[in-house]
Amino acid sequence: MKLTADAxxxxxxxxxxxxxxxxxxxxxxxxxxxxxxxxxRASRGNFALVWTQSKGPGVPEYQQWSRxxxxxxxxxxxxxQSETGVDCGHRRNGGIHVCLSEDELAKRTQVVEQLRAxxxxxxxxxxxxxxxxxxxxxPAFGPDVVGGAYCPDDGTVNPLFSLxxxxxxxSARGGRYFCDSRVSSIAxxxxxxxxxxxxxxxSAPRLVLAAGLGNKPLGEQVGLNVPVxxxxxxxxxxxxxxxxxxxxxxxxxxxxxxxxxxxESREEAGFDDTLNHTVSQTLAARAIRTFPFLKQVGVVRTxxxxxxxxxxxxxxxxxxSAYPGAFVCTCHSGVTLGAAHAFEYAKAVVDGxxxxxxxxxxxxxxxxxxxx
Amino acid sequence: MxxxxxxxxxxxxxxxxxxxxxxxxxxxxxxxxxxASEDGATRETPISGAPRAPYCMMGVCFECLLEIDxxxxxxxxxVPVAAGMRxxxxxxxxxx
Ligand SMILES: Cc1cc2nc3c(=O)[nH]c(=O)nc-3n(C[C@H](O)[C@H](O)[C@H](O)COP(=O)(O)OP(=O)(O)OC[C@H]3O[C@@H](n4cnc5c(N)ncnc54)[C@H](O)[C@@H]3O)c2cc1C
Ligand code: FES
Numbered sequence: 030m031k032l033t034a035d036a037x038x039x040x041x042x043x044x045x046x047x048x049x050x051x052x053x054x055x056x057x058x059x060x061x062x063x064x065x066x067x068x069x070r071a072s073r074g075n076f077a078l079v080w081t082q083s084k085g086p087g088v089p090e091y092q093q094w095s096r097x098x099x100x101x102x103x104x105x106x107x108x109x110q111s112e113t114g115v116d117c118g119h120r121r122n123g124g125i126h127v128c129l130s131e132d133e134l135a136k137r138t139q140v141v142e143q144l145r146a147x148x149x150x151x152x153x154x155x156x157x158x159x160x161x162x163x164x165x166x167x168p169a170f171g172p173d174v175v176g177g178a179y180c181p182d183d184g185t186v187n188p189l190f191s192l193x194x195x196x197x198x199x200s201a202r203g204g205r206y207f208c209d210s211r212v213s214s215i216a217x218x219x220x221x222x223x224x225x226x227x228x229x230x231x232s233a234p235r236l237v238l239a240a241g242l243g244n245k246p247l248g249e250q251v252g253l254n255v256p257v258x259x260x261x262x263x264x265x266x267x268x269x270x271x272x273x274x275x276x277x278x279x280x281x282x283x284x285x286x287x288x289x290x291x292x293e294s295r296e297e298a299g300f301d302d303t304l305n306h307t308v309s310q311t312l313a314a315r316a317i318r319t320f321p322f323l324k325q326v327g328v329v330r331t332x333x334x335x336x337x338x339x340x341x342x343x344x345x346x347x348x349x350s351a352y353p354g355a356f357v358c359t360c361h362s363g364v365t366l367g368a369a370h371a372f373e374y375a376k377a378v379v380d381g382x383x384x385x386x387x388x389x390x391x392x393x394x395x396x397x398x399x400x401x
Numbered sequence: 402m403x404x405x406x407x408x409x410x411x412x413x414x415x416x417x418x419x420x421x422x423x424x425x426x427x428x429x430x431x432x433x434x435x436x437a438s439e440d441g442a443t444r445e446t447p448i449s450g451a452p453r454a455p456y457c458m459m460g461v462c463f464e465c466l467l468e469i470d471x472x473x474x475x476x477x478x479x480v481p482v483a484a485g486m487r488x489x490x491x492x493x494x495x496x497x
Contacts, residue, residue, distance in 0.1 A: 268474040269447040271496045287447045287494045322497045327474055329463070 030228060034060040034205070036235035036378065037224055039212050039247060042072030043188065043363040044370060045239035046195035051375025052237075053202035060231050061196075061204060062224065064211040069242050069259065069302060072363060074334035076264060076292040077188040078277060079119070079365050082126060082155040082180035086140050089147040090389040091343055095362070096152065098369035099182050105368040106186070106194075112201060115194035117186050118285050124183030125166060125278045127319050129173050141178050155180035166276055171321040177278075185277050187285065188364055195371070212240075215250040220354035222251070237378055238357040241337045242300075244345075252351030254392045257359055259300055259335035263308050264292035265316075266330045267323070274320075281316055281323075289326065291316045295336075302333045336361050346374065346383055346390040353381070357392070403436055414484045431488045432458060432465040432477030443467060443477070447494035466491040 038049040041063020049061045081099045085091030099121075106119035128134040138157050145153045158179050163170050166179065196206055210226040215236070222236040238244045238253065248255035269287030277283075280293045294308045309331055317324050337359055339345050344360035356378050360366050377383045383391075409426040416423055416431075418438045425434040432455040435443045442452030444466050455465035458478045467477040468489040477488070 269494045271494045273497055326495075326497060 030230070032060065032229060032231045034058060034231060034233045036060075036237065037062065037222060037231055037233045038237045038239055039224065040238070040240035040243070041196075041206065041208065042070055042239070042241055043192055043195070043367055044072075044241065044358055044360065045237070046072075046192055046199065047363075047367045047370035048237055048239050048358055048375050048378065049204055049206075050195045050199045050202075051371040051373075052378060053199050053204045054371070055375060055379045057235075057379065058203040058205075059199075059235075060233070061199065061206045062210040062212055062226060062231070063206065063208050064240070064243065065209040068211075069300065069335045071241060071334050071336055072188060072192055074264065074332055075188055075364060076262075076282070076290060077186050077191075077364050078124065078279070078282070079121070079184045079186060079367075080124060080279070080362070081182050081365070082124065082144075082178055083140060083279070084144075084362075084365075085343075086143045086147070088343060088389065090386060092144055092148060092153070094344075094369055094386070095365055096182065097373070098366045099184070101368035101372055102184070102186070105371055106191075109191075109194035109198050113194050113197040115190055115197060117191040117194050119184065119186045119191075120285070121182070121184030122276055123179060123181040124185075125163065125276050126178040127163075127170075127278050127280070128175050128177045129315070129318055131175060134176050137178055154182055167274060167278075169273055169320045169322055171318055173318045179276075183277070185282060186364060186367075191364070191367065195367075212247065215247065217251045217349075217352040217355060219352055222352070222355060234354055235378060236355040238355070239359065241359065242335060244337075244357055244359050248357055251355040252349045253347055253355065253357045254395060255345055255357050255359060256392075256395055257337050257339055257345070259298070260338040260361075261294070261296040261298040261302065261305075261333050262292060262336055263294045263296075263304060263312060263331065263333045264290055265309060265312055265328055266290055268327045268329055270326065273322070278319070280312075281319055288329070289323065291323075300335070302335050304331060304333050337363070340395060344390045345392050346377075346387045347392045348381075348383060356383075405437075414482060416482050416484070416486045416488055418488050419490060425482055427482065429482050430458075430478050431467055431469055431475070431480045431482055431486065434482050435465075435467060435477060435488055442490070444491035445493045450493055 035057040036059035084095040244255040267289040274283040349355040465477040
């Protein structure tokens with residue numbers, strides 16, 4: 030079947046869905062093509078922090094971009110709720126980073142102070158807090174917790190409801206979402222793209238690659254260098270409990286539904302999303318040191334997901350110079366950056382150029398010649 | 402609520418279901434013992450408090466959560482009964 034559209038977005042995770050929804054807000058009627066459950070799909074298995082307090086020491090553009098998104102998440106969640114009736118579960122009560130040793134505390138203090146120094150005055154609002162202050166926020170902390178950081182700008186969402194809300198709003202505004210639609214090839218000319226799936230051939234003047242780990246081979250077909258690799262992360266979920274953790278911490282949080290999520294391991298394991306139970310043990314042991322009550326709580330599920338990582342961890346935002354109209358949008362914190370992608374990245378695609386503030390994230394930074 | 406389609410003839414043992422002493426076939430699971438002895442719901446859900454009862458009886462759906470010997474949120478369909486076992490309804494989310 031042959032189709033034409035205003036834009037094609039490849040992917041169907043949080044990054045693609047946010048950008049695609051953003052395009053429909055600006056009046057476009059794009060097609061979104063998503064491979065399916067056989068693909069690696071971080072958006073369906075993440076920890077779902079909307080987090081700013083640790084983002085981008087040494088790269089103020091990233092700190093600001095993360096904060097912009099965090100600031101706009103409430104607006105996005107409210108808009109999606111009114112358009113679809115789906116509650117993204119967005120909460121912004123602030124978030125805590127836990128330190129279990131003096132060494133961790135010293136390192137974190139340095140990060141927090143650097144980020145404050147690199148932010149416009151008053152904009153970076155995390156503070157180091159003492160053990161006593163930590164206990165006032167969450168009395169469940171164990172004796173090994175020496176202190177930490179608190180940032181009022183941090184929060185969480187429910188990633189699955191967020192994905193559903195974005196995709197539903199996208200469809201309601203006239204976008205078309207096709208699942209089980211792996212893009213096998215792209216024929217590119219400036220502002221004219223035709224992509225092939227097993228059952229469709231779709232043409233559009235704009236193309237956004239937002240296919241997570243799939244961006245690397247897709248990018249090669251439109252002159253975009255997208256050197257992303259998988260970094261495995263594991264999550265443990267417990268039985269549902271009455272509310273005990275009012276605030277999320279970087280590695281442990283309670284969902285709105287009551288389960289405790291324990292997560293945030295990082296492992297170079299290639300394209301392998303099976304569990305490594307040595308890592309599960311480390312996660313569980315640290316979780317019990319942080320919140321000793323977890324020792325008696327049952328685990329109901331664990332899984333591993335593959336993060337989409339660039340060589341320097343920062344997002345890759347670029348328009349192809351060989352084939353203008355083709356953009357790539359990829360990052361390792363697609364939950365946090367959801368609102369920035371929906372409101373700002375989509376606008377750049379419609380405008381036909383990326384704003385200067387995103388210049389730091391151009392893939393030209395990976396060119397050998399650009400170094401030194 | 403349920404009608405037996407076969408009568409069990411093997412050994413039985415005594416358990417305490419919602420505070421009441423009952424005799425059940427020794428081959429039962431805690432969820433089966435609950436269904437055989439009690440009418441209606443065996444748990445309330447953690448969020449809305451909706452009434453629920455065992456469903457798949459094979460460890461998949463988590464509808465059979467029970468408090469067994471004082472430990473909440475056990476999957477009753479995976480726990481064989483034992484003499485003297487105390488089996489209670491699971492009332493909403495666990496408190497810690
Ligand atoms: C354990 C873990 C914890 C995390 N915690 C957080 C967190 O707390 N906060 C945060 O902000 N981020 C977190 N992340 C990261 C976040 O989940 C990802 O940044 C985000 O989900 C990436 O979304 P994506 O849409 O780029 O990629 P994915 O979700 O991987 O989606 C890629 C999509 O592209 C499709 N696709 C691939 N190739 C093709 C093709 N050729 N044709 C068509 N479709 C294709 C696939 O079907 C898939 O749906 C975490 C990740 C993990 C694994
Ligand atoms: S009845 Fe389904 S898990 Fe026990």
